[in-house]
Each structure stands twice: as structure tokens, then as C-alpha cells.
Amino acid sequence: MTEVIVGAARRAAGPGVEIVGRTSAFGAASIEGHYDEALSAVGVLKAVAEGEAQGCDAHVLACFGDPGLLAAREIATGPVIGIAEAAFRAASFVSTHFSVVTTLTRTKVIAEHLALVYGAERACRRVRAVDVAVLELDDPASNTRGLLVAECRRALEEDHVGALVLGCAGMADLAEDLSREFGAPVIDGVGAAVKFAEALVSLGLKTSKYGDLAHPLPKARTPF
Amino acid sequence: MTEVIVGAARRAAGPGVEIVGRTSAFGAASIEGHYDEALSAVGVLKAVAEGEAQGCDAHVLACFGDPGLLAAREIATGPVIGIAEAAFRAASFVSTHFSVVTTLTRTKVIAEHLALVYGAERACRRVRAVDVAVLELDDPASNTRGLLVAECRRALEEDHVGALVLGCAGMADLAEDLSREFGAPVIDGVGAAVKFAEALVSLGLKTSKYGDLAHPLPKARTPF
Amino acid sequence: MTEVIVGAARRAAGPGVEIVGRTSAFGAASIEGHYDEALSAVGVLKAVAEGEAQGCDAHVLACFGDPGLLAAREIATGPVIGIAEAAFRAASFVSTHFSVVTTLTRTKVIAEHLALVYGAERACRRVRAVDVAVLELDDPASNTRGLLVAECRRALEEDHVGALVLGCAGMADLAEDLSREFGAPVIDGVGAAVKFAEALVSLGLKTSKYGDLAHPLPKARTPF
Amino acid sequence: MTEVIVGAARRAAGPGVEIVGRTSAFGAASIEGHYDEALSAVGVLKAVAEGEAQGCDAHVLACFGDPGLLAAREIATGPVIGIAEAAFRAASFVSTHFSVVTTLTRTKVIAEHLALVYGAERACRRVRAVDVAVLELDDPASNTRGLLVAECRRALEEDHVGALVLGCAGMADLAEDLSREFGAPVIDGVGAAVKFAEALVSLGLKTSKYGDLAHPLPKARTPF
């Protein structure tokens, strides 16, 4: 899956932009619930810390729950962008309302919570699920594409929206294909996050160190 | 600090209720920001898992940011209550509006976010800070009590509220004293969480395993 | 019905807690609309005043509309808890979202209004009705249990919730049974209100007399 | 005070419109809190029932808390309008934001609650109080006019509003004078409610009997 995601990121990246892919070294094999998300936030922080050490200009969190986003911003110098955040923003730039199609029903509340936190609770009409586990997305037996097509169609017919957001980084390589299928924007957050990160870096905008996103206070912490 | 908190919990606990105190074995020495919170969620999950193994009927998260609350609910059988959540609910039972007085200014957004998530964004008029670090609360040189008294007074005079919530578990032993000082409820979440947990256990109410709080799906996860 | 309710309250009450049941002496035989509710608020206030005179430590308003709640808090010394309020709080402690199943369709807006006022407008996904009149709940011909089971099932299947709240004190004795039936929390507000009231009393928390819940100003009022 | 209010209503009334003034026969001498309001709702319902019996085409509730509004709508055939509701609507027709200036600080939460219920939580920037008791409004010693002028001025200078609403029926005869003083709309709800009621009657619009405002169900109720 990291390969799929890094591939999508590299296809999106502009000339001269180097994408460094990192697989989380702490957490769950896939993120399908609050528990997986809490654990994986630590893996995200580890990766962001490595990226900082390496001098990365910006960080993209390539899990749709945007785990540890604000925490990552505290330790980062440049921008940190979550793919749900990026997808919601991209969708709002090209439509007035959108729906999300994610993996498992139990993760819908996570996307709803993000919609609230990002101020997209009105723009995001509905979160839908295809009920395919993250690690089965690539398994042909799961018929992911077929289920996605069906759910996207229902969303366009019933939700009164102009765009769709794919609610999992593992769906990144289907967005373009589905956009063509429906003649409506179907948005993958990975590409969007990469481009928005490039945009912010180019503008000289970094994570604000004034206020709650300032570097963490020095104190004892468990090494990880 | 664990002692102060466990002491407050034991004073609140009903007859026959055993309080098991656990100091987080993973995370930060104190929680004063998004980063500390994300790390400490893992310590919380570790402690809740131990409590489950030991057969605890309920769990209280004794940090005002309620780190890892929903994640903890996934792995718990009985109720899991955060002290911010408990304090907000207690304040709403005895007043129409309240303000929070917490430690550092940089943590105010965390309390604001919780107010939003718990539906207390109207009931909670304002989050205030005394700008004393958590680990200095007990240091007489920090004049915590004096600063708290002054900030609580400002809140009662300016915020049009009927109750105050202390925004740090480390302030637990000051609530009663301040309540007397002001003749208005000054609420510590530790005691409130213990009593609400007892109430739920007594009612036979456990964390719903129907939906997003169901036990985590089996999969590979980093041991911690 | 008072018997059913007092029975539920007594089953919930802790050791040493005395439950005094009062049937409203002013108002409507049942509360099924704004008009019944406005009239019955006076009966509630009468009962709370009697409880105060008798030295009750706390008051539970056992009608799901929580009629006269803030008014009762003005004349009470200890906590006053409405059963809708208690049920919403209990549901939020054990699930992220819940639905309400109440009696008549015309009372749904009352529950919706309470959800708004209590900050549960997001946590409460939907209010449903079985369209059985309050006074017919106990009549076997009404098939209350069958209709409740069917509506609860629809809620769990369609509303994306983890818990259900029964929207009438007269349903108090069905909660436990339905919880077992569905393997998900089905919450009765009567028991929840009793336990939360005990919790607040035990914490020494009383209705704030600072601000809008202070005792009513002395003035001429119609005796009732 | 009934005289002041009826006078304001008659001045506002159109040709051929007869105003019948009723002093509430049940409740509190003045309404300054949740308790007074709950009691007075019964007086309101009594008066509306009398008006219905008499064949009144519409009803105006001349207390700024709009006590018993929805209940009154259930028993009325024609429109029922509260003066807070009318004042908020009038203010929204002539400005984008307004502030309310009411009597006692303890009643501010009542006006805030109405703003929420009427969907004016954004349009109403702030509720202010002059801290004069309702029954002292007419007492020259209370300096009501002077205090109102000062508070209105502060509102216009600080609240970023274009109009002001007087938060008590007893202030009805000051609105015109203050409007002139400030060159900005200062709105009395009594006149506004009378005119809006006339408008609805003229349009043939009556309280909907479809849904929650249908006539109360037949059942035993305390005579009052």
C-alpha cells in the first residue's frame, strides 16, 4: 500500500520535488477505528520527526483519518497536511457539496468528526462505506472497484453533491478512473495533499510557531 | 501527581469500590499540547488494557484532554470516562453555563475542541489559563492557588457563568476549597468521572459494542 | 405509571437512598405536546417545592420532556435532573451516537429541542416514534413492546448509532429487556437520572445559586 | 404595566383592529427568571383560551421570554406571536446584526436561549442588561431611561450591530424615543408583534394544525 500511495504522490509532485515515502514504524497494519488511529499517530510522529531530521520541507499524512495531525504540526517546521483535510479542501474548491466514500462502516464517524473539525460539516453531505477492509482493497476478490462505482453512483444520485472524496489512501489510484466514469470530480487526498504542500512551501508559509502549534515544551517523554 | 489524583478518586469512590491507580507507562511527563496528548494516548491504552485484564469494571482517564478516549472505549468492556467529559457533564447538571480554568494558554484549544466534541460549545462560555506548567502546580513558588483564585474570580465576574471547571487533574484537591471560597460549584473532573463511572456500572451500562466502539479488528499492531 | 417509574427509580437507587415518588398534582394526565408540558411544569414545581420542604437532597423529573427543569433548579438547593438529560448523557458515555424512540410523532420535536439545548444535536442522530399514546403503553392491546422492538431495530440498522434512548418514563421497565434483545445499550432515563443525582450529591455538588439559577426573587405569585 | 403594553399595542394596531388586553391571571407579578416564566406560561394559556373563546383572530404574548409560545399555538386557531420573536424578526429585516438590552442580568440566558431557538444566534450579537427590576422600570428613581441610553450606546459602540431590541414589554414606550436619540432602529416587540399578527391574519395564515401544533389531545387536565 505504501507503494500505491507513494506512486500517487510522485505522480502529483511537481518538477524538482522529491517524495520520501515512509511506512509507519509504530501502530496498526491498517487504520480502521479509533484504536488503530491512536496507535498510528505515534508512527506518524516518528516519521515526521525523521522527515524533519532529514530536512523535508513539508509532510503529508497519508491516512484518511489524519492521525496525529496537530501533534505533527507541533514538531514540524514546514507545513503538515492530512489527506482528508486536503481532499475536503480540494472538493470545496470545485463543488459546493461533496460526499465521502470510505472503507468500513465503523470508520464513518471518524470522517464525520474530521468534517466537523475542518468546518466541512455542511459541505460534506454524507459519509458512505463500501465495507471492504483496507488490506483487502487490492485483493481482486474484494471487487473494490465495483463496489466503489456503485456507491459513488448512489452518492451522486441521492446526496445532491457535485464531487466525491475517496476516504482511504489505498484508493488513490482509482480517483482518476472514477472521475472519468462519472464526469464529476472524484478526489484522492494523496495527490491533493502533495500539491497543497508544494503550494504552501512555495508561498513561504510554515506551520505557525505562535500559539498552540509551537514546538513541544522540553520534558521527559518515552523514547519511541 | 498520580497520588493526588488517586487520592481524589478514592475520596469520591463509594463503599466497596476499589480504585486502581496507574501512571501512564508511555508518553510525556505531563500533557501540555497536542504532541504530548498523542503520545500519552498510547500510555492510556496500555493502562486500560491492563485494567481490562485485571477485570476492572470501568476506566477513568485522569488527564483533562481525555487522550485516547474513543480508542480506549474500543478495547474496554465497561464504561470509559474522561475527566473533561465528566466535568463538563457535572457542570451542565448544576448550571446553565460554565467556564474552564486550565494550566497553559497553549492547551486552551484542546479544551475548546473537547467542548465542541462533547456538545458543550454553548454551555462552555470560555476557556481560561493561569499559565502554570502542570509539573509546577504543586510547587509553592508557582502560587497556583492564588492565580487560580484570581482567574476564577474573573471568570465569575466576566463570563456570565454559574460554575467553573478546573482544567487539570493536578488541581483535583483544590476544587472543594475554591467552591467554598466562591459559593459556586468549582468542579474537579476526577471525582465526577469516578462517580459517573460508578453510576453507569450500577445501571449495567457498558460501552456499546454495536458500531464504531466495537472491539478493534484483529490485525498486526506494534506491541507496546 | 407513577408506580412503574418509582419502581425503576428504586431498583436503580443505591443503598441508603430513599426514593420519594410524587405524582404531579397539576397538569395533564400524560404529556404529549407543548401544551401538556407547559401545564405540567407547574405540577413539577409543586412537587419539587414539596421535596425541598421535606429535605430531599436531589430531584428527578420523570417525564422525558424535562418540563420546568430550569425553573425547578431555581427553587432547589440540591441537583435537579431531567430524565431526557440523564438519558442523553448516559448514551454519550457509552456510544458516540444514539437515537431516541418515543411515543407519539407529535412529541418528536420536543426531544429534538432538548437535544439542541443539551448540546446533543450531533450525538442524537434521529428521534423516532412508535405512535402509542402514553396512557396506552401498558395496555397489552397496544403491542408497545412489539412496536418498540421493531422501531429500535430500524434505528440500529438505519441510523448509524451505538445506543438507543427510550423517550418516555413509562417505558422504564423495558430498557433492560431490550438491551439484552439487541446487545446494545437501550437506555431508560429514570434509572440514569437517579444514579447521576446520587453521584452529584455524593460529590457535594448542588445547583449553582450564582447566576440565573439563583432562588427566585421575592414577589407576588399565584398560589398553586 | 398592562396599560403601557396595551397602549403600545393600540398605537401599532391598524384601522379596524381591536386590541383586547389581558393581564395574566396565573403566574408571577413580573417575569425575571425561569421560575417566573414557567408559572406565567399557565397564565398565558388561560388568556389565550379566553381569547379563542372570544373569537380573537390572533394572540400576542407580551412578555419578552415568550412564555408558553408553542403551547399557546396548540390551543389557538389563528397566529400566536411572542414579542421577543417579533422583535428579533423585525431587527433582522432592517439590520444584519442586533443586540438586546434587557432588565436583569439573570434573565440574559432566557434571551440567549430564544435567540438560539429562533435561529438568531448569529444575528443577535449580545444580550445586555441594565439591572433594573421589571416592576421598577416605571419608577423614576430607577433611572431606567438613563441606564437604557447608556447601555444602548455601549451596544452600538462595541457590538458591531445596526439595531437594538428592547428586552422587556415594559420598555415599549421608550423605543421610539431611543430610535430618535441614536438614529438607529431601537425595536419594541409589542408593536412588532401586533403588526406581524395583523399581516398573518390578512394573509389568511393560521397556526398549522398539521403536526406538533395540532390541538392538544383530549385528556384529563387540572382546571386552571
Next chain:
Amino acid sequence: MTEVIVGAARRAAGPGVEIVGRTSAFGAASIEGHYDEALSAVGVLKAVAEGEAQGCDAHVLACFGDPGLLAAREIATGPVIGIAEAAFRAASFVSTHFSVVTTLTRTKVIAEHLALVYGAERACRRVRAVDVAVLELDDPASNTRGLLVAECRRALEEDHVGALVLGCAGMADLAEDLSREFGAPVIDGVGAAVKFAEALVSLGLKTSKYGDLAHPLPKARTPF
């Protein structure tokens, strides 16, 4: 269509009130989208300027999107009322919730936006469309009345509302008929706006010139 609208306005107008109808001289033949609305706002401003020059006491914008409402208020002395705004207010006076039935699906977001801006996002349960173009409303082949009846029926059965709002000025002459058909208020904004305008004029209330609705600052502007 101007005739239909002016006819409805004249039927609503009180004795002695003169209605001056103006067909927008700038914009689109009908308003069915954001683009039409933006263009037509200029026609509205032109018409309001003419009305001001002619000494009109108030202005009614007879297009359901209320195009240019705040802009028109800047150049008007008296009140300016949009028919969507008026219809929403009228519906709120006689019901607790309402739905809107408008022309084309693509215009639903406009009505939803107005509901938000007017604070009716909770009172307005749903916006529905019959998918008849504005200019075909009068064409018998469009079966407007039949489609409206069907959609209104669905709204009353499914939306849990007590009143309906017709979402196009061109439907003005159907409101009374549909109200009779359903025994529930079906509201046309044209009549409502006229009566509310009369009410405000009679109360001496004019558009506030204090703040953001003050007359436009003198500067160069394209003549139109």
C-alpha cells in the same frame, strides 16, 4: 410572470397601499442558478434605485433567491424584504418546521444557503424541487400544479413539518389553493413580503443606516 407577481402583491396589499411593479431591466429572463442570480442582482438594484427616486416606502424583491438583498438595503431608506426571507419568517410564525418546494434541483443549494443565512437551517427541514423551469411554470404542458401537489404531499408525509414554502415567485397564485388542498399552510413569499413591509413601514422602522447597511460610500461606479 411580473403580472402574476404584481397581482399577488396587490391582493395582499392593505387599503391605501400602492404597489409599483417593476420587471428587472438587467439580468436573466429567469433565475435558475448562481449566475442568473448574480446578474439579476444588478437589475434589482436598478429597480430599487428607481423606487427610491419615486419615493417608495419599502421594496419587495420578488425572486426567491433574494438576489442583492443586502446591497439593496444599502441604497434604500425604508425596509427591503426578500420573498424567501418573508416566506421563511411567515412559516416560522405558524409552524415549528417547514420544507421548501422550488423549481429546479440545481437551485436547491440557493434556498439552503438562504436558510443558513436567515438562521432557518434547523426550521427548514428540506428543500425539494419539482424540476419545472421557471418559464414553464405557467405552461399547462408542464403540469406544474400536479407536480407541486405530489411534492408537497411527499414533504408533509416524510419531512415532519407543519408548513410548506413555495420556492418561486411564479408559484404565488397557487399557495391559497394548495393550502386548502392540504389543510396546512402553504406559503407564498410575495404576499408575506408585502405584508411584512407594510408592518415595518407602519412601525416607522427603516433600514438601519448605522453600520454595514449605511448608504454606499461615494465613488466611481459603472452606470447601469
Next chain:
Amino acid sequence: MTEVIVGAARRAAGPGVEIVGRTSAFGAASIEGHYDEALSAVGVLKAVAEGEAQGCDAHVLACFGDPGLLAAREIATGPVIGIAEAAFRAASFVSTHFSVVTTLTRTKVIAEHLALVYGAERACRRVRAVDVAVLELDDPASNTRGLLVAECRRALEEDHVGALVLGCAGMADLAEDLSREFGAPVIDGVGAAVKFAEALVSLGLKTSKYGDLAHPLPKARTPF
């Protein structure tokens, strides 16, 4: 002013991106109120139509009120971005809360409305004004920079924010300087809009033609 804005856009633009500046050919010399905004929306649409004819890939509306944004999206093929929208999004990527500093007090409600529409009503803490007219921004006598510095400082000290947004395209060339002065992001929407437009174009995302942003229906419209 067009020069200042085009200069900022060109500095932001990536290699190979051509910026075509257009001064609105219809509307007001500056936009300082609802009236100016409504008129200028037509100028915006004219310019976007020209850009479409010329084959522009995307459009940036360089007025902070984002006049005619949704209308422009209807006639555009590629993305259309407003500078307020872009600035709000950029601010949200690098901070949790921000304040806006705009020109005249009377335009504050326009920025507040945009914050609501864009879902930034919580992220945007406050809108402030320096009370310098748009056309005087460049006049040394207006002391724009000094007033901006003072107001930005107040915002950082009082508003509990991590970033600031400059609320006028005419301030575009001050952002970088002020960012340095305060060590916190001070954001100009012109550059942000250009970069986000580039990002969307690069991602192949165009304005959705499915739903309310579809091309306007063919009908008679005033030529402009």
C-alpha cells in the same frame, strides 16, 4: 491596485504559468460594502468569461469578498478561487485559528459571512478593521502599514490565534514583511489563490459540472 495584485500573483506563480491580469470593467472603483460587491460581481463574470474565451486554465478572484464566486464557477471550465477562500484555507493549513484584518469596519460582516459559508466560523476568531479606505491603502498619508502592524499585534495578543489573514487584495505586498515582523504567518490571499489554482490544475481537477455549478441554462440575458 491591479498592478500590485498582478505583481503578487506573478511572484507566486510557478514556472511556465502565465498570469493574465484583468481590471473589472463593470462595478465600483473599490469594494467596500454589499452594494459595491453586487455590482462588481458582474465585472468579475465579464472577466471570467473573457478568460474562458482566452483558454485560461483557472481563475482567481482578487477581491477579498470573493464576489460572484459561485456564479463564476458556473461559467468556468477550470477551477475558480476567491482570495478570501484561499487565505482561509492557507491559514487553516498552518494554524488552528486565525483572525482577519481588513480595511473598513463596514466590510467586517462580509468577511464574517464568508467565514460562515466556507465553514471557517470557528477557525476564524475575529475580523478586525484598520479603517483605511481601499483606495487610500497606497497613500502614505493613510499610514496603512503602521495601522496594520498595530491591529495585527492586537490580534496576536488578544485573539488567541496562530495566523493572520490580510483582508484586502490591496495589502498583498505587505504580507511577507508582516510575517517577518511578527514571526507568525500573515497571509495574503492573492498568492495563496494562485498556488491553489495551480495545484488543482495540476491535479486535473476542474469545477464540477455535475449539479449546481453546471453551465448556466441557455436563456435570454442582458448583454454586459
